[in-house]
Amino acid sequence: xxxxxxxxxxxxxxxxxxxxxxxxxxxxxxxxxxxxxxxxxxxxxxxxxxxxxxxxxxxxxxxxxxxxxxxxxxxxxxxxxxxxxxxxxxxxxxxxxxxxxxxxxxxxxxxxxxx
Numbered sequence: 314x315x316x317x318x319x320x321x322x323x324x325x326x327x328x329x330x331x332x333x334x335x336x337x338x339x340x341x342x343x344x345x346x347x348x349x350x351x352x353x354x355x356x357x358x359x360x361x362x363x364x365x366x367x368x369x370x371x372x373x374x375x376x377x378x379x380x381x382x383x384x385x386x387x388x389x390x391x392x393x394x395x396x397x398x399x400x401x402x403x404x405x406x407x408x409x410x411x412x413x414x415x416x417x418x419x420x421x422x423x424x425x426x427x428x
Contacts, residue, residue, distance in 0.1 A: 333375050337410045341399075344413040348397065366394045371410060374401060378408045385427040387411060400427055 345367055353360025370392050378401070381388040387400040396416045402409050412426050 332406050333378070333408065334406060335371060335374055335408045335410065337371065338412075341410045341413045348395070348413065348415065352395075363395055367392055367397060367399070367413060369393075370399060371413075374399075374408045374410075379403045385424060387427055391416075398423075 345364060348367070349360040349364045351360075352363040370390060374390065377390075379388065381390050383389070384400070387402055390399040390401065391397075392399065398414055398416055399410060400412045400414065402411065414423050414426055416423075
């Protein structure tokens with residue numbers, strides 16, 4: 314059975330299953346934090362649901378990394394439950410999550426965030 318472990322802190326977060334690893338950069342952690350705060354203001358516990366849903370989407374990269382559409386030299390995974398996109402790159406055995414961005418913003422802002 315595959316074992317998974319998340320480490321979250323100031324350094325990039327890492328999830329491992331077998332030989333594949335997901336690294337979540339601090340910029341993506343900050344995006345997740347901002348989204349969580351926004352949804353928590355909308356309704357109690359919705360921020361936690363948002364956070365868990367996005368981490369579930371990120372975990373799916375261990376199976377599906379590299380099959381998504383490429384935008385600005387990043388792959389883009391669309392969240393299943395929220396209007397967010399997860400932008401990542403595949404570098405060897407590492408899946409590196411660079412940003413987790415709200416799709417309701419101006420597309421130029423997204424391009425700027427990815428450059």
